[in-house]
Amino acid sequence: MTASLDILSITVYNDQEKRIEPFYLYSFRLSRLVTEMPVIRALTKAAKQALLTPGCRCRTAVTAVRTISVSPRQVTSDASFHSVSFSETDHPKVLITGGLGQLGVGLAKILRKRFGNNNVILSDIRKPPSHVFHSGPFIYSDILDYKNLREIVVNNRITWLVHYSAVLSAVGEANVQLAREVNITGLHNILDIAAEHGLRLFVPSTIGAFGPTSPRDPTPDLCVQRPRTIYGVSKVHAELMGEYYHHRYGLDFRCLRYPGIISADSQPGGGTTDYAVAIFHDASKNGKFECNLKPGTRLPMMYIDDCLRATLEVMEAPTEQLRMRTYNINAMSFSPEELAAEVKKQIPDFQITYNIDHIRQAIADSWPMNFDDGNARNDWGWKHDYDLPELVTTMLNFIGSDSRLAHAN
Numbered sequence: 001m002t003a004s005l006d007i008l009s010i011t012v013y014n015d016q017e018k019r020i021e022p023f024y025l026y027s028f029r030l031s032r033l034v035t036e037m038p039v040i041r042a043l044t045k046a047a048k049q050a051l052l053t054p055g056c057r058c059r060t061a062v063t064a065v066r067t068i069s070v071s072p073r074q075v076t077s078d079a080s081f082h083s084v085s086f087s088e089t090d091h092p093k094v095l096i097t098g099g100l101g102q103l104g105v106g107l108a109k110i111l112r113k114r115f116g117n118n119n120v121i122l123s124d125i126r127k128p129p130s131h132v133f134h135s136g137p138f139i140y141s142d143i144l145d146y147k148n149l150r151e152i153v154v155n156n157r158i159t160w161l162v163h164y165s166a167v168l169s170a171v172g173e174a175n176v177q178l179a180r181e182v183n184i185t186g187l188h189n190i191l192d193i194a195a196e197h198g199l200r201l202f203v204p205s206t207i208g209a210f211g212p213t214s215p216r217d218p219t220p221d222l223c224v225q226r227p228r229t230i231y232g233v234s235k236v237h238a239e240l241m242g243e244y245y246h247h248r249y250g251l252d253f254r255c256l257r258y259p260g261i262i263s264a265d266s267q268p269g270g271g272t273t274d275y276a277v278a279i280f281h282d283a284s285k286n287g288k289f290e291c292n293l294k295p296g297t298r299l300p301m302m303y304i305d306d307c308l309r310a311t312l313e314v315m316e317a318p319t320e321q322l323r324m325r326t327y328n329i330n331a332m333s334f335s336p337e338e339l340a341a342e343v344k345k346q347i348p349d350f351q352i353t354y355n356i357d358h359i360r361q362a363i364a365d366s367w368p369m370n371f372d373d374g375n376a377r378n379d380w381g382w383k384h385d386y387d388l389p390e391l392v393t394t395m396l397n398f399i400g401s402d403s404r405l406a407h408a409n
């Protein structure tokens, strides 16, 4: 027997028959009981009452705009049903959205190593560079196109969805509308697709999901979250919606709050922590760097290999180890002056200057300085490999050897 999750749109028309913004109700149905279910009747009635003020001659129309089929297993709150949507002997079939950003290509590489090249599909709305296109399956996918997403999931028999598409903190402040669309509307599509098809869903959150009223040193998993960026607001929304879908519909939602991620062979996509990547390229090429954050601005950071390994580990963790569905993870915390001092140990002539970007500075000043990831360490054994000295050595070696190679060719 299957149950269906209906998304009902209640549209209100005013007395000139002009459409007022619709809003949506979610409800379950079992076969033809749909319209008879008391919950739908009650919600519809409440909505109509709320919208129809005595002086307004409005009428309403209730329509099902999207039907989500879920197995009754997913409707239970019994956590032991949540994790297995594919046979344990099979490899998962993974789709990565927003896969051409800083993190996606690296994640595809480690997942392909583990599950086989053809079992991991990278997707994005951008054109892939040739080495990415030829390294494994790539398809176009716009997360704002629900039908396109569903087609991809169905045609490729996807069982895991890693949702990396996002507009990051600094770009988001410059384009709030776009950030709202991609980070909130896009997430709704992803949640519905994942619930409909019983997928295991990973959505990354961020240190940016905290704000100036959160404890900043250290920041625990559970505390006040009142971020001041659209990026942060959308990530708190993602955490809460994912956890709600988990409890309400049994969605196997897993979420890690990443610190600023540092990588050598992929570029960051417009965040506040981007300086900690750019510094290595400029130090290696020119021996100097102009930093857009103040010297003492301390933020949690992580080398990309640790971040991607954590992602695989939490996706593979047995359900019973996950006491929570959203975890902080961390590796180190440093400020620009501390990072510069470490770089100087390897490039003695290195010079850092400061030209503050006030938008990024305000964002950084509202974010955690240290991240408490004790729950991840206790529950599913999270452990980082790279601390600050190792990070600096690895980054400079990688970028140095890369530019030596470029010079030789």
Ligand SMILES: NC(=O)c1ccc[n+]([C@@H]2O[C@H](COP(=O)([O-])OP(=O)(O)OC[C@H]3O[C@@H](n4cnc5c(N)ncnc54)[C@H](O)[C@@H]3O)[C@@H](O)[C@H]2O)c1
Pocket: 097, 098, 099, 100, 101, 102, 103, 104, 123, 124, 125, 126, 141, 142, 143, 144, 163, 164, 165, 166, 167, 168, 182, 186, 204, 205, 206, 207, 257, 258, 259, 260, 261, 262, 267, 268, 269, 270, 271, 273
């Ligand atoms: N990189 C970090 O430091 C960091 C830290 C914390 C959390 N995260 C999170 O990890 C995820 C990946 O981060 P990243 O650094 O790779 O981001 P990024 O900005 O580098 O890449 C995001 C990708 O999303 C794609 N995208 C935008 N709109 C889309 C749409 N409508 N449909 C499909 N794809 C779309 C972009 O083309 C881009 O390739 C994001 O959710 C981000 O919030 C990243």
Ligand SMILES: C[C@@H](O)[C@H](N)C(=O)O
Pocket: 168, 169, 170, 205, 206, 207, 208, 231, 258, 259, 260, 261, 270, 271, 272, 273, 274
């Ligand atoms: C921290 C993270 O979410 C991202 N690198 C940003 O700065 O926006």
